[in-house]
Each structure stands twice: as structure tokens, then as C-alpha cells.
Amino acid sequence: MSTGRGRAWAGPCFTSLSGPHDVMNDLDLSTRAAIDAVIAGLATAGYICSRQIATAVFLAQHLQKPILVEGPAGVGKTELAKASSALLGLPLIRMQCYEGLDEAKALYEWKYAKQLLYTQILRDRLGEELNGVRSLSAAIKRLQGTGDIFFSEQFLEPRPLLRALQQPRGAVLLVDEVDKSDQEFEAFLLEILSDYQVTVPEIGTIRAPVPPFVVLTSNSARDLGDALKRRCLHLHIGFPEPRLEERIIAVKVPGVSAMLRRQIVALVQELRRQDLRKLPSVSETIDWARALLLLHAEHLEAEMVRETLNVLLKFEGDVKAVESKLPALTEAARRGVAV
């Protein structure tokens, strides 16, 4: 890779991109190959993705930057983290965000009950330790000599963030639905995301031996702060192209015939063009394909679509709005023609 890179920089200049095609042949194919490898790797993990997503993973890995994934629900934001963990062969550590999440639940907590228990048990031992000491200051001196017993890593209960930093080989850290957390927590994330280290006052700074691969997901329930966005690669996953969606179905629901698959995707894509409160997402397409598989469907038929529509559409109003158009939509999907 490095030779390829060097060659590209040593080339005439950046304008070569705006020049004619012959310069484009002189490119380093290794980037392309590396991204292809990521696509293939994610596919083995059961995650079919677009080039852009693969580029994000590739870049995140090399720049050691977190990826912030935004997009509608059910397009596979969380799945991306899981698949990346399989791809990289690293453990997945997941932290679900919610309103009121604080450091004690996200980072670390002292095992206070254990500390309490130990003080009780060790009381006699402490007495022995201090045997023969006359003055108070001498006692304190001796105690200080034994070190901070109760505030050591033994009594530290690591929560997801600290655990992710402590993994000896690194980890994939999934901070799920970060938009649901409070703004204070978002600010607190900044230190971890930019330096991959945290400070525990009693112990000191804990730094990750290998920086974790961080994926943050957001459903845009609120706007995230600029500071957080600046530190991340920003990936927007939208609804997939028909071809991509077909491939996803093929992997996730292998029993469905190619023709039915095409019809399913055509219908769902058409539904996404309707004015609905909640558009069907990839996860819904997969569920629907599974449902149709159970019903032994060969083709889409208006009646069957009507009966299974609640798998795709989650609001009564949406179902009602679509119902009247169903025969036409189904017919169009069967003929493979857009309405």
C-alpha cells in the first residue's frame, strides 16, 4: 500500500484528477482492493453494505477515529458495529444510552459493598498492624506505608467504557443511540473519544493499550453537539438501493426465490416513495420476507400483501393510506415496473 501511496503523491499533482483518464490508470489499486476486502469481510459477517460504509470502516480503522452513524431506524446502524467486531475479531462492548445515564453507569464504579466488607474483616488485622505504635502520627505513617488498599483496581468495577479501554487487544465499542443521552454525557464522551483515556481520581489516568474501534449511533432524536461531530467520521446510512437490498435479503433470508425477492424489494422501494409516517426499513423488509417465506409465497399477491402489511407498516394510519393502492402497487412490483 505504501508504495502505491507514494506514487500517487509523487505524480504531477492533485489536478491529475481533473485531467484526462490516462492519469487515472496510474492509480494505486490497493485502496480499492483494501475497501473491497472490507466489503467482503463484512459480508462474511452477514452484513452486506455499500462502498461508502466500507470506506468508513476502512478509514476509521486507519485514522483511529470513531464513526458516528446516523440514519433512520432499522437500516443496520447497530448491525454495522456487530459486523465490524466479527470482521476485526475483537470483542463487542455495547453501551446503550438513555436519558440520565451517568459516569457511574458508563465508566466505572467502586465496589462499595466489597470495600465495606473488607474494612470490617480487616479491622483486627489493622489492629495487629498498628501494634506497638505509640503515637497517632506514627500510626498514620505506618498505614500510609501499606498503600491505598481500598482504592485500587481490585475494587474498581469497570463499566462498558472503561472495559473497552482495558481490553488488551482492543475492542469494538458500540455507543448505541447517543442522541438519547444527556448533553453532559456527550461532553464527557469527548475525552474518551479523542484521547482514548480516562482519569480515575483515586488511581490515575488509564490509557487504552490499543484504541478501541468506536461506533456511535444516533437516530437524530436531538442534534448532537458540533464538538462530538468534529471528532467523528460522519456516516449517514439511508435506505439501500434496490440491488443492495436484494442482496441483503438474499443473505438474511436465503430461502426466498430470486423472483419473489425482486418483487419484495420493488414493492418496499415503492412504499418508501409514499407519504407515510414511518417508512419501512431494511429490518422490516427482512421480517416481511421471512413472513412470506413461512406462507410459502411464490409471487406477491394483493390479498397476501394486505394480510401481511402490518409487518411492514407500524402505524394504523399508514396501513389505511396504502391499502387502497395495494392492488396497483403489487401489480407494478410483479411486473417489475415502477408506478
Place this chain on the structure above:
Amino acid sequence: MSGSAASPRHAAPALAAPLLRFIQALRDSGLRVSVAESIDAFAAVAVTGLGDREALKDALGLVLAKTSAEKAAFAACFDLFFTRDVLAPLAAAGTPPAGDNGDGGSALGRMLLAGDGTALAAAMEAAANGVGISEISFFTQTNIYGRRILDALGLEALDREIEALRRDAGSAAASRADRLEAQRTRLRDAVRDFVRRQLALHADGKTRAMREEFLSTARLTNLDRSDFQRMHALVRVLAKRLAAKHALVRRRARRGQLDLRRTLRQNMATDGMLFRTSWKRQKIERPKVMALCDVSGSVASVARFLLLFLYSMHEAMAGLRAFAFSDRLVEVSELLERHEIEPAIAAILREVGFGSSDYGRSLEDFERSALPLVDRQTSVIVLGDGRSNYTNPRADILEAIQKRCKRVIWLNPEPPSLWGSGDSEMLRYRPYCHYAGHCNSLRHLERAMTDLLEAR
């Protein structure tokens, strides 16, 4: 490939200038690219290399564009900036016939005849930067910039060369002149296209920024209806910013339940004896906002903008209660909720708009329907000129509101010097406002609102 992050140092200088120009172009088209992000862009390019255009686009997009709107702007900008095939016809037509190896003559002529697209592109780019193409702001400047680029490329020498060849009687010279002329025309076209593209790249954002600057300082009364859309966008940004500040989750209040975990933890020092207790806390409910907007005839010229602000505020703050009034007051929260901006404003104006104002009666309506809902967390915002057609102003109701609520904010499109003149009751209302201010431009609006939200 190594796993370490490539540092921006690695980026060769040849790469630095164009990438910086690209980032400048992005900023011109309205993206907010920070210095940190441009450093990231260099690092990203160092990783992906320049070979794969698609990968480059994806990578830069990941690093530089952070919202979906920015992504769209980025894609357009990237395509404009890195267009490849402008010089393709020049290169294709430039294959010299046997026997004429293109030597001699002007430098530009040699390049044209050789059909060396890359060299031409580089020369054109260099010439363009030499004449400061990124400063281009208006369509009328395209000709002058095109001319300057051609001059910098050495068009004059080329013209002289063609003239000289024409004077020469030989057929070789004539054919060479023909080809040079054809190439010169193509070059002119190419330069023109190039300049237009640069205009699209650099000027759109600049003119927009200028227009927005003008809009935010212009008096609301002087604004044209055609500015409404753009104003809406500006106001929406403003309202969103205010709402974000407003909704900052503040310290949590005590609820009165013992937090066992924290208590034990705190009393470690006393051997588990509970000396200090710690209580669970709860978030305070978000503050409530009630907005009253005057839509009577006297504020007709600004009513639409006041409503626009009301609408944007409603979009940005959950739970805003909005009222509109002229001679009576109606709640319009639901209208704002249900409709798009234009129909909502039309509906409100149809309902209560352009009547003769009667602040007294409107306040009475408010007292009857909404005063019980006003509590310590409520901010009441009044948008209006306080001109009440000599009716009873009922300032006592405003006083009652002030006593119950967190604060009363009055934003008046008239300057303070006019307050109290004629039928203006502003001076009577003012004692009961925590803040009463002049508000006749977006700038005013923003300043007033920011002051208020910060002086919590």
C-alpha cells in the same frame, strides 16, 4: 499496510494546495469546516490515496460533511471541483499528423498540438490560481476572468504564432495554423466552462451569505415577500439555536428518596455509619413558553415575520403554547402543529389577522383561558407594538401574569422613542415586563433572545 494513523505531514505539498482550495470551496458553499476537520481530511487522503476517485469522495465526505444537508452540498461541490473531462476534446483532437512533431512556436501552441491534456489542465489551474479565480462572485465577471486566464496561459503569443504561420505561404504552415486555430477555439470553450464551474463553486455561497447578511440586519418592515423563504431558513436556525440553549438539561433537583448506593459510598470513611446521606435527584421539567403574537393591522407589515418566528419557535421547542390576537385572542398551537408554514400563517391571519387591535380584550381572553396554566416555570413572550386603539389596556392582567410566571418578555417592532406616543400603551405595560426591547430585525431578535436565555 500499517495500522497507524497517517499524519498530515505525509501529504505532499503538491497535494496540499488543491485540497485546501477544495476546502475553501466547501466553505464558500456553506459548509462549516473547522481546522481540525481539514487536518482530518489530509489524514484521510493520506490513507486512501488519490487513485480511487470514489474512495476519495467517500472519505472526504465522511470527514468534512456532518449533516445530510452538508452531504448533499459536499457531493455537488466535489463533482464540480473534480470534473475530469473538460479538456478531453482538446486532447482527442490534438494528435499531430506524422512529420509535424509540434516543435517550435509558442509554448501554448506546442501544448495544444501535442494534445497533452494533463499539462494543459495543470497550466490552466495554475493560471486560474494566478488570477485569483476563487474570488469570483458574479456571473458578469466570467468574461474578464476567462480573458485573464487565457492571457496568463499565453494566448497572445499563440495569436502571434498563428498570424506568422498565415503569412508563411507553405502548406505545412497553413495546416498547422488551421489546427492551432481549431484548438484555440476549443481552448476558449474549455476555459469558459472552467470559469463557469468555478463561479458555481465559489459564488453561490458568497452571494447567499451576502443576501443573508443583508436579511439579518434589514428592518423587518422593509423586507420583501420574496425573501420570505430565505428568512424562514434563517429564523429556523435562530429558533433552533435558542431552543437548544433553552432545553439544556439543568441540574437535577432533590426528590426525597435515599440513594443507597451513593450514601454507602460516601460513608466509607466513617466505617459505614451513615453520617452523610445522599438523595436521589430528578430532572426539572423543561421550562414552558407561552407566546402571544400581535397580528393586527398596525403590525401588518411585520405580522408575517412575527408569525414566522412563532412558527419556528414552535418547531424548535416542544410544548410551546402559541396565541395570536388582534381584537381577540385565540390559541394557534394546533394550527402550527398541523400545517406547513405558509398555510399555517395564512390560516392564522384569516382567523384573527388585520383586525383593529385591542390589547385589553386580548389579555382578558388570555386571563380566562390560559392564566391558570401559567406557573413559575413559564416564560411569556409577547410580540407586538402595544398599540391598542385607545381601549383599556388592562395592564393589571399583565401584572397578574408577571406575578405568576418566571418572566415576561416583550419584543416590540417599534423603537423605544415611539413608545407611549399616540395610542401606544407600551409605557404602561413596560413596568410589568422583565424585559421589553426593540426588535425589528433578525439581529435584534437574536440578541434579545440570547440575552434573555443567558440571564437565567
